[in-house]
Amino acid sequence: MDSDTASRAVGRTRARARPRRTELAAFLRSRRERITPEDVGMPPGIRRRTPGLRREEVAQLAGIGVTWYTWLEQGRPINASPQVLDAVARTLRLDATEREHLYHLAEVPDATVGGESECLPEDxxxxxxxxxxxxxxxxxxxxxxxxxxxxxxxxxxxxxxxxxxxxxxxxxxxxxxxxxxxxxxxxxxxxxxxxxxxxxxxxxxxxxxxxxxxxxxxxxxxxxxxxxxxxxxxxxxxxxxxxxxxxxxxxxxxxxxxxxxxxxxxxxxxxxxxxxxxxxxxxxxxxxxxxxxxxxxx
Incomplete structure (x- = not known):
C-alpha cells in the first residue's frame, strides 16, 4: 500500500469514527451533569457555572488524568482501556445498560455486538x-x-x-x-x-x-x-x-x-x-x- 492510499484509508476511518465520538462526548456530558457534588460526598461550593460535577472532579474521583478525561469528553480520537472506562462508569454511576452504551461509543472491542438483519428465519x-x-x-x-x-x-x-x-x-x-x-x-x-x-x-x-x-x-x-x-x-x-x-x-x-x-x-x-x-x-x-x-x- 503506497502512502497516498494509506492516508486515504486513515481519513476514511477517522470520518467513520467522528459521529461515534461526538455521541460519546454528548453522552458523557449528560451523565456528568446529572450528578451533584453532594451525591459523591463533595462540598457543593459556590459559583458553579454548570450543573453537576466538573470535569476535573470526575477525573479525580475516577483516578485518571484531567487532561485525558477532558479529551475523552471532547470526543478526541484517543484510545480508552476497559479499566479506565470502568472507572468512569463507576464515577458517573452508570447502570448496566449505560455502561454497555459507553463501551460501544468508545469502540472497545469486547462490547460490540452483531448488526441488524431483515433476513428472517424460514419458520x-x-x-x-x-x-x-x-x-x-x-x-x-x-x-x-x-x-x-x-x-x-x-x-x-x-x-x-x-x-x-x-x-x-x-x-x-x-x-x-x-x-x-x-x-x-x-x-x-x-x-x-x-x-x-x-x-x-x-x-x-x-x-x-x-x-x-x-x-x-x-x-x-x-x-x-x-x-x-x-x-x-x-x-x-x-x-x-x-x-x-x-x-x-x-x-x-x-x-x-x-x-x-x-x-x-x-x-x-x-x-x-x-x-x-x-x-x-x-x-x-x-x-x-x-x-x-x-x-x-x-
Whole structure:
C-alpha cells in the first residue's frame, strides 16, 4: 500500500469514527451533569457555572488524568482501556445498560455486538401466526415491523397499511395524529421507547438509514427531539402498553420482547391482554375484519 492510499484509508476511518465520538462526548456530558457534588460526598461550593460535577472532579474521583478525561469528553480520537472506562462508569454511576452504551461509543472491542438483519428465519412467520389470538410482530433494531400475525394487523391497521419503508412503529407512534395514533399511553411510554432506541442506535452511528430516521423524528416531533436530547439509554423489558382502536376502544396489554437468536437485533414482540375486556376486544376485531380495517387515512 503506497502512502497516498494509506492516508486515504486513515481519513476514511477517522470520518467513520467522528459521529461515534461526538455521541460519546454528548453522552458523557449528560451523565456528568446529572450528578451533584453532594451525591459523591463533595462540598457543593459556590459559583458553579454548570450543573453537576466538573470535569476535573470526575477525573479525580475516577483516578485518571484531567487532561485525558477532558479529551475523552471532547470526543478526541484517543484510545480508552476497559479499566479506565470502568472507572468512569463507576464515577458517573452508570447502570448496566449505560455502561454497555459507553463501551460501544468508545469502540472497545469486547462490547460490540452483531448488526441488524431483515433476513428472517424460514419458520418465524409460522411461529408468529401460531400465537393468534395474541397480537405479535417481528421488528428489527430500528423498529421497522418486518412480520406480523392477524391479531396484530387487527389491532394496528395503520402500521400494516403503511408502505414497507414507512412501516416503522417508532415513526408511527410519534407522528400520527391523536385520531389514529395506536398508543393511548404515549406520555408514559415515550421516554422508555426513545431510551431503548438510542441504546441500539449506538451500534449504527453514521449509517444513513438510522441517521435519516432520527432526523425525521426530530423534525416531526418536538417530544421525540426533547427525549433524544436527554441521551438516556435503556434495554427493552416487560411493560404495560395501552392501545386504542377506532372500533374496539382501549386495549390493555403486557408486552414481552424476545430476541430472535439467528437474526441479530431482530426481536419477537408479543402483546398479552391484561384484562378480560381487552381480550374480548381483540377477539371481536379478529371475528370482524371489516371493523378492524382502517376507518380513514391521512
Amino acid at each position: 418465524l412467520q409460522g411461529i408468529v401466526d401460531a400465537l393468534v389470538p395474541l397480537p405479535a410482530a417481528v421488528a428489527n433494531g430500528r423498529c421497522d415491523v418486518l412480520a406480523w400475525n392477524a391479531a396484530y394487523a387487527a389491532v394496528f391497521p395503520h402500521v400494516v397499511a403503511a408502505p414497507p419503508g414507512e412501516r416503522n412503529f417508532l415513526l408511527i407512534s410519534f407522528t400520527l395524529p391523536p385520531c389514529c395514533n395506536p398508543i393511548a399511553n404515549l406520555e408514559e411510554t415515550a421516554a422508555g421507547n426513545v431510551a431503548v432506541f438510542r441504546h441500539r442506535y449506538s451500534r449504527h452511528l453514521g449509517e444513513p438509514g438510522w441517521k435519516n430516521l432520527v432526523r425525521r423524528l426530530q423534525d416531526a416531533s418536538p417530544e421525540f427531539a426533547r427525549l433524544w436530547a436527554s441521551h438516556d439509554v435503556a434495554t427493552p423489558g416487560p411493560s404495560v402498553r395501552v392501545f386504542r382502536h377506532h372500533a374496539a376502544g382501549h386495549i390493555r396489554t403486557r408486552t414481552t420482547v424476545m430476541d430472535v437468536g439467528s437474526s441479530p437485533e431482530t426481536r419477537l414482540i408479543v402483546y398479552t391482554p391484561s384484562d378480560e375486556r381487552s381480550r374480548e376486544r381483540i377477539d371481536r376485531l379478529l371475528a370482524d375484519p371489516g371493523a378492524a380495517a382502517l376507518d380513514h387515512r391521512h
